Amino acid sequence: MKNKISFIISDITNKGGTERVTALLSNILSSNIENAEVEIFSLQKKHANPFYFLSNKISVKYGNGWRYYSLLSYLIFCKKNKHKVIVESMGRLSLECGILAKAIRLHDIYFHEHVGLNSFKKAIQLIKIFSYYMAKKVIVLTSHDYNLLTTKYGIKNVIQIPNINPFDTSNNIIKPYDQRENIVIAVGRFTEQKNFNELIEIWHEANIPNWTLYIIGDGPNKRILEKAIAGMSSIKMFKTTDEICNYYNAAKIYAMTSLYEGLPMVLIESQSFGIPSVAYDCPTGPAEIITDNVNGFLIPFKNRELFIQKLRKLTSDDNLSNIFSTNAIKNSRKYNADAIIHKWISLLGI
Template sequence: MNGRRKVCFVIEAMGSFGGEERVTSMIANALCDVYDVTILSLWHIGEPRFPIDGRVRVEYLMVRGEGRIMRMWPRYLTMRLRRRFAARRYDVCVNVDPLLTLDVTPALRGLGARIIEWEHFNYHRTLDMPERIRALETAATHSAAIVTLTRRDLELHRDEGRIPERLLRHIPNPTPYEGDVPSPRGSGLAIAVGRLVLQKDFDRLLRIWATIEAVDDAWELAIVGSGPQRDHLTRLADELGLSRVRFVPATDDVEAWYDRASLLLMTSRYEGFPMVLLEAQSKGLPVVAFDCDTGPAEIIDDGANGYLIPQDDDALFAERTLTLMRSRDLQDRFATAALERSRDHRMAPIRSRWIDLIESVASDPAEPR
């Protein structure tokens, strides 16, 4: 229509409130001055929870009631996608979750669009899920590129997953708080942020905090998030006799909690790319985190802007947290280093890498198989 390339980000549900939805909105907004950008949400469960530039088109493919049709007709989603793709004629489709490639690939066959897989899971978690292995195998033979959020995942996909190196690209996520005022860190408040699910291992955090509170009860812990484990976690906090812990429901204004905090703690069992560490760093917060797969080791410089703790060492996690709690000078040094390190995740260079990738795959005349 206007000669610009048409780029479509395909996502499960843009109305969800999570890291994938946040970063999709950020990248789509950053690219809409160069491309005609559409976010195609498979499900309409509500409007986007994150800001969307007016130049970005947000479209919805299905409503909740169609799930019943999908169960009776397995190819229903592929058919709906193909009808939409044939009408829109995108140049590049970005699958925000590579699992979507199982439907997007056949839906795009013969339409000329190039496919980019945007992998938000870490490699080892993918191996635990047969359907994700099948999706990755499909992506390896039908996609123009596979984007990983960490260098470690790129190496694992290349060396153990046997993905051709020519397909792999490493593009980290940008910080949503670029240029924001750092937290004043004026209160004795440590925070943890995330969905209340097993992955985040807040059980472990509460037990660690019990060790900390027994030694120094001057600080408070706020766990910011909602999820299915809330009742279990509140009961556990009561059983542990914790008096300095509060649970805060998920909020659209999580930045306000970063502004109130002096320290961020993360006890996840695994991550893809932990946005909470990046967000905290961009607000000048020192962090203590377990060195889980994947991401923390690429954000935290141990002993410089935070502490990176071996996964099996709860005692050291508590010790390092207490060390930071007791030293404002150490907090200040870590905060300065955190703000400097956050510059690696400014939008401008990440936007350039996305543009380079889109131009590269869109200019390749090869048709996906």
């Protein structure tokens, strides 16, 4: 008997954390589950192919035409063929799928929420909470969201499963910390959410000699950021790449000024390469990964002066940076695939 699993996502061809997680989870489930039949349904197709690697065991389908017709047609197909459906949601997708699944009496549907509930406006929060009753299970990334949903709202069908680190750093691919360059790295989509404009301002104010800030990504705000760094020789921008590990291996510090997150993959990834972080304690995620003054500095949200102070501290104190680096590697191990995949297998009952 086939174990049929379908992932629904807005656009698998995009370059971002949700797409990376979906590709990684699909690959791992397809190789770890006996008689697995894994499929990805992408509502949109902005680019020719998925950006992140997908095993040839995984089939990909794309929506065409009206959004809701595409979703409804695919959910009917999943019900008819007895698929377990996992909705990879950053906002409205779980609500849309929940309403349609309820209408056709599709019960084997799971919402995988990639953005913390508090990141949305109050009205949207209430709508999303309503939609959670339509799912068999709601998977959240952080203990913050788990406690919020179960305690404040009394939702019982919630489980916390963190993201899986896509990098296996156990095979000595990590470059020794003291052999790296004086690079601070930041990775992500060039959108308002990631707040790279403020990071650029912080870097300019910090004025740290002999250090360079690398910003790696792509997105709609690219030209705005290029204009912001014009004439600043200590900041370099690079396009998103599937060889991001080379940048992680060169850097000594990770900087994050996001306005909101879910459970930021980039912090997990960078920690696995022994990179200590300086990050705003935005809702939600950084506080789940960074232990302040142990593997990095967690800065109260929007406290720019303290951010600059701690950034200067890490760039000038090699002994502290090395201690943080060692602790970052240790902390990252709890996000290894072996530690997490069994939770998914148990959840899906396969």
